[in-house]
Amino acid sequence: MKQIKCITLLILLLISQLGISQEKKAACCVPADDAKKKNVSQFSIGGMKKVPNINLITQHGEKVKFYDLIEGKVVALNFVFTTCTTICPPMGANFVHLKKLMSERVESSELVMLTITIDPATDTPERLAAWSENFEPGEGWTLLTGKVKDINGLLKKLEVYTSLKDEHAPIVLMGKEGEDNWVRANGLADPTELAATLNQFFDTPSKKDEDNFDQNYFTDVVLLDQNGESKKLYTDLMKDKVVIINPFFTECTGVCPVMNENLKRIQEHLGTKLGTEVNIISLTVDYKTDTPETLKKYANEYGAQDGWYFITGEQENIETALRKLGKNVENREAHDSVFLVGNLNTKLWKKVNGLAPIDEIIKIIDSVINDTVN
């Protein structure tokens, strides 16, 4: 009777593992290049094939299973013991900070933040709870203890086991359950770096993060258009648009008139899209000469419509904008003749020679406008 039980158990185990490994195949399409760059070693706890699904107890005394906690989730996992006075408190503080940085993911329970004690004999749920309260963690941080044998087994599989608890390293493991690109990182590292690493494991970037990224990069530095109205670089000129950016200055007699002729033709081609879907942004590299009044006159010469902005601004601001777009120059004559064409919705950016035949330029611009998210 006992044997039969064992066999059924074995079969059940096998089946569950098969199921999991299939799941893994389907899910492992996220490239791991970014993680490699970070100089952290990669490994797999994919599909729980090797990691035992042990019984654990949370700091609130609830009985849980390790695999149930991490199934299908992105996981941040570190290891402490509460009587450790040196590296564990900073690791705890760092972990809570990381949790705050990732709060949106934690709240949507896409991300689980776990801490496993390496001294389960001493660390009762009561101790873990008291220890974690030091860091004013709020919700969403699970600390785990269990049987010594079980936890040691798990630690060994995760390759973080040390025979002396005092020798344990400040490691945090990050990855998505079922995938092969888990990383080991220094748990005392800057939490913003850890958060950046953690963000790579999500299939769909958080909408908020994505917006923030562009906004943080381009910034909302305040500029002036040809009508003397202040414009925020990202929010007013770029957000949700396709943009065509070129550097120029009004006194330029070389390439600028040629580029502007081209832009005029592009304006005709765009028609009603200009100002609604597409903005043309001509940035001056000579803020001293090019006041809004000068720009206004210049714009009228080329018959610029709404949506074609001639931009100047205070030195610091216009230089920031040019630098962010890679167009900052020491002297005005050094500016290039390249159009930057970017789709802020799909993140596709292309560079076009502003002096090329107009048909070729329009072809490239259209390819950016028509770009879709997969």
Add this chain to the structure above:
Amino acid sequence: MRNILFLFLFILSCTLISSITPDNSGSSEKLTPAELAGKKIYTEGIGSSDVKITANMSGVKVPATVMKCINCHKADGTGNPEGGISPSNVTWAYLTRSYGGKRISGEKYPAYTEQTLRKVITTGIDPAGNKLHNAMPTYNMTREDLNNLVAYMKVLGKAGDVGLTKSTIVIGIALNSEQNQPNSKNEAIKKMVQAYCNTVNENGGIYNRTLKPSFFSTSEQFEEKKYFMVTGFGEKEILGENNTTPSLFLCSNELTGSGLNNRNAFYVYPSLTAQNQALVDFSKENELLKKKGEVTIVYTNDNDRKAFAKTLSNYYLAKNNVLPTLLALDSDNIQELALTKQIHSNSLVFYVGSTQLGNQFLKELDNIGKTPYILTSGSISGVDLFNMPKAFQKKVFISYPTWITERSSASIRLYQSLNRENKLLSNWKNSQLNIMSMLMTLEECLKRVGSDLTQDKLIGSFEGLYEFSTGLAPPVTYNLNKRAGSSSVYIASFDPIANQLKLVSTINCSEK
């Protein structure tokens, strides 16, 4: 010739005395107020102003109580390597070496000054302008706090713990203040302590330190805090809730919980509450009660006994899913209580009260022909088994925290020899054996630490005791989560044939 010998002895004793006195410099009783305030910052992360000290590490800001200096740099400032991080030696002598120092990464830095020490604590920049390792937080604190901390760091590692010098260890002995008459219990305990410490000291002391017992019986006397450690009787009233001196007492009133609640307090026996609760476990194990619902707790309303009765009632409810009836007993209502319907020959009565009233109550029950099971804890209440009605001889069970079989002949012989040599007042033998047992345990823990003694290490030494037996009390085991050394509660009843107590059962209480 004799004169010369006397002279020699005189000179010898003079040198002995003079070699002992200067050693007192090692004690932290001498710390200035600023240094003491600095010590609080170093060891607890708590400053003297209302503005809390914060620690900042890679953009994370936490209270300094979480990352205090002592955590990594140790009590003596020498640093405690862990997890690949090697905290620096921060003793003043080391920091200010004239040739400066070299970091693990190879960068050299000049000797620290008071100025650069302040800078490195608050900004993490060393005297050479290098950034320290990011595992060292930077600290925000008021100017006054920083002054105090620096003042303490100048004496860090030089000042030992309270009550400790190179030649003495001061042990506070707490005594119950009730009896002060000659030949009293306290006198007997004092004699015992003195005799025991003298024996230890005559044999060379503990790593060249002599044990200096110092007796106290009020919280005011304790507040002066000159003790390296404390043992004795009557803990709570004297030491208060937040005692920070390592202590060993017989047992606490409430369940001890783990060392998380109070790291400094250790006990020999299970708490009084646990001794009481063991009776419930005993009644369940032996199925004393056949039918559900007939359990009463009879208590006398004095000396915290009401509180004991209440916790006992809750415990019974949790274990058996039955709420016992609570009945208050006093000298006026004995007859009335005896008539209570719930009490009959097949029911269970937990008795929490004085011996005198207990026996009267049994007599009254006997008069009306009721013989319920009586369960009582010998430490907080009792029944005089030798003077109770015959009908109860097989129905009364008393719990004790220790039993005669836990005493070894060797230890008893040691007690007897102390008794002979020092004319101890042996009419308080049990108390004397208890204090002797605690002193033996303390001696063992002190010896295990070695000569480099601190209060912190003493606590660690206690936490390493496993099944340690003095031969006078049950073996004790302590660890981080266990503060009651023994977990055994002994259940005894009356043996009418031998006319003495007999052990019925040993309950392993689950108290930590």
